[in-house]
Amino acid sequence: MKKLIKFIVASSLLFLSGCWDHSELTEYLFVQSLAIDQNKDGTIRLTTQFYKPAPKIGSAGSGGGESFFNLETEAKTVFEAIRDVTIHTGRKANWGHVRFIVISERIAKQHSVGEVLDFFYRDHEPRLLTGVGITKGTAADFLNEKPHVENTVSEQLNETTKTGSKFSAKTYPANLFTLGKQLHNEVDTAYAPFLKKEEEKVNSIYVDGLTVLQNGKIKTILSNKESKSLLFTLNEFQFGIIEVECNGQRPEETFEVTEAYTKTSLSIKGEEIHYTIEPKIQASIGELECTNLETAPQLEKLNERIENQINSNITKLLKKSQKKNLDVIGLGNKIYKSEPQFWAEIQKEKVPYFKKTVFHVKANVNVINTGTDISKPFHQK
Incomplete structure (x- = not known):
């Protein structure tokens, strides 16, 4: 009887599909945060911050260094600029772990934020709890800052906007979910934190009020x-x-x-x-x-x-x-x-x-x- 049971179990394994369509981790780069800017000719400039893969044990340069790196790509659309990551790194960007997206004030005045973020609502990888903020000046500059407490600047931006709202009431903690919901209400009024940097100071990111969007564009800054x-x-x-x-x-x-x-x-x-x-x-x-x-x-x-x-x-x-x-x-x-x-x-x-x-x-x-x-x-x- 035991031999019969073993035979049945072993035979059933032949009908399992297995991982025929799997992808290896070495095929991906995992995104921490993203900055969206616009060039003078109207093209999109993306600055993507990736988790840097850990070097193999015992390999040269395995001790220390930054845990992330930034990559800049340019294209006519956000999705095209995202896919251009592969021609620079040889890996496909994975958006399942992104913490924060910053959009420059300039692009948020000229284009609907819903239009700029359309890819992130359609693709299956991004999480709707990903934080979103509008920056004074070039958004990419905010990803070059070093965090005070958190391990990454993306995590600092995410926590700063949430705690800044909860404990000081000086901003509104927007994410893809809240922003998408507000952009589709009757009056099309939406809110996003307004981020600034102190001039001539390093690591000086702070939240300074919030932007009020109407029809997806900045209408006023509170x-x-x-x-x-x-x-x-x-x-x-x-x-x-x-x-x-x-x-x-x-x-x-x-x-x-x-x-x-x-x-x-x-x-x-x-x-x-x-x-x-x-x-x-x-x-x-x-x-x-x-x-x-x-x-x-x-x-x-x-x-x-x-x-x-x-x-x-x-x-x-x-x-x-x-x-x-x-x-x-x-x-x-x-x-x-x-x-x-x-x-x-x-x-x-x-x-x-x-x-x-x-x-x-x-x-x-x-x-x-x-x-x-x-x-x-x-x-x-």
Whole structure:
């Protein structure tokens, strides 16, 4: 019986297909990150950063050196420039492990980001969680920088944009998934972090606000302060610092947002659109400069000051956007979901709905932690 079972198992192996169409690892180069720029003649210039294959044990030069290298290719299209990697390296690029894609401000102003990234949405290798950012100046320069903490600059860019949003609320952490989803919403408003380098300094990459895209192209660039206000309106604010001036003058007092939730409501009265934004915030004191908190009324007054500051910041962003008739908060998506017939009329008659919208901003702040039992600024005796 045992011999019969062994014979059956052995015979079944003859019908297994095996790895007839497999590819060896030595046929690939694995991509870390990519920079997309445009030449003066309109052609695409790609700078691709690859993981450098480890040398064989005992081979010459096996101790040390960079773990990556950059390769530049040029072509009329992104896909053609990608495939040209093979004529330089003898290996095919694999996109299954790419961490970050940087696109220059110049190309993002002239071309839709969706058009530039079309290959990455169609090919089966790229992951939709790959980070995306827009750069001030040449994108390729950002891949030549050395990371501070991470092993690669691509990992630093990925972590900087995510943590910069989570803990400071100064940008929006875009990736292929969020960007693709936003580019196909009703108002076609999308967000991507704006990356800069400090002049005359090495390894000086930082996030400086975010770009607002419409129809895939850069429409405006928001500052760090404006980014905070935008995240409040989108209910995307997690943690960050609110600065409040003392009697309209500097120095400022700072408060850390420890919890935030924004409730929004839409109402249409005739042809007039009303949109209410109500951020509910819990905060702790970071720095006091001109406030005493010896009594409950003083604490209530402090809460009111912070509320007024947040209301003012959000209102300034909305008014600035209304002047440009730029639906920076995606209000049209809300109208489409709740009032589809009204939205169809807006689209048909091309009504500047955002410019005419009446906004109501009502922040509610509760300071729950003073950080110490001292009820006045620490420097005061």
